[in-house]
Amino acid sequence: MDLQAITPGMYKDELQHRRDLCVAGAWLYRRGFVVATDGNLSLRLDEDRVLTSPTGMSKGMLDPADLVVTDLQGRQLEGRLGPSSELAMHLTIYERRPDVRAICHAHPPVATGYAAAGKTLDKALLAECILDLECIPVAPYATPGTPDLASTLEPLIDRYNAILLANHGVVTFGPDLLTAFFRMETTEHIARVNLVTELLGRQVLLTNRDVERLLASRNRSREASSDSGHARTAESAAADDTARNRRDLEVLLAEALRNLNDHH
Numbered sequence: 001m002d003l004q005a006i007t008p009g010m011y012k013d014e015l016q017h018r019r020d021l022c023v024a025g026a027w028l029y030r031r032g033f034v035v036a037t038d039g040n041l042s043l044r045l046d047e048d049r050v051l052t053s054p055t056g057m058s059k060g061m062l063d064p065a066d067l068v069v070t071d072l073q074g075r076q077l078e079g080r081l082g083p084s085s086e087l088a089m090h091l092t093i094y095e096r097r098p099d100v101r102a103i104c105h106a107h108p109p110v111a112t113g114y115a116a117a118g119k120t121l122d123k124a125l126l127a128e129c130i131l132d133l134e135c136i137p138v139a140p141y142a143t144p145g146t147p148d149l150a151s152t153l154e155p156l157i158d159r160y161n162a163i164l165l166a167n168h169g170v171v172t173f174g175p176d177l178l179t180a181f182f183r184m185e186t187t188e189h190i191a192r193v194n195l196v197t198e199l200l201g202r203q204v205l206l207t208n209r210d211v212e213r214l215l216a217s218r219n220r221s222r223e224a225s226s227d228s229g230h231a232r233t234a235e236s237a238a239a240d241d242t243a244r245n246r247r248d249l250e251v252l253l254a255e256a257l258r259n260l261n262d263h264h
């Protein structure tokens with residue numbers, strides 16, 4: 001399948017939206033963000049209707065005619081197949097965030113690894129990621145495809161646009177499908193960079209001042225919050241580092257002593 005671009009412009013007819021959703025599904029599949037029949041996508045066609053991927057199909061092989069239309073309560077209006085098993089999660093996000101018009105859910109392997117490790121992506125490592133997502137929290141585990149999944153997400157939906165789902169995957173959302181997809185890409189990218197810095201054993205975090213400057217330059221209407229949720233900067237990580245360095249030192253000392261004993 002050719003990967004044509006998602007059509008630009010805000011005012012699209014339903015067929016354009018259907019084509020865009022299939023393109024985004026193919027992109028998720030080609031990048032290895034979903035395997036088999038994993039993942040799901042949706043967008044709001046209008047104030048009353050949601051277009052979503054069907055259950056049980058590869059997101060890399062969708063045809064516009066395969067897609068499902070539901071109302072905001074999840075009642076199916078169109079489509080020969082059933083809607084995605086995670087439709088409840090999508091509808092909860094639309095209900096809580098009227099600004100959200102599209103949602104991507106996938107299992108990109110590195111970000112999903114962080115989700116499975118219960119590790120928030122909260123380090124101030126990359127300017128571009130801070131500008132768009134600040135930090136990416138982990139929602140507690142809930143069985144996929146159950147209402148529990150939507151309820152564990154609820155406290156995080158208002159504040160974030162990308163959320164790791166513990167032992168499961170990632171959900172991202174935004175004002176259009178392209179933005180939601182880009183946020184999935186950005187989440188996997190920051191997870192990879194985090195992993196590399198962890199393998200290298202060194203993370204040089206941006207400072208509070210760097211992050212404040214970035215956030216000040218950001219042109220968006222979302223209310224800035226002063227409490228938790230910001231990326232962890234060099235200063236906020238310093239206290240932890242002191243404790244970790246001490247632990248590392250203790251391990252090194254113990255090792256050195258063991259080596260000495262072995263050689264004598």
Ligand SMILES: [Zn+2]
Nearest residue numbers: 039144168169
């Ligand atoms: Zn999933």
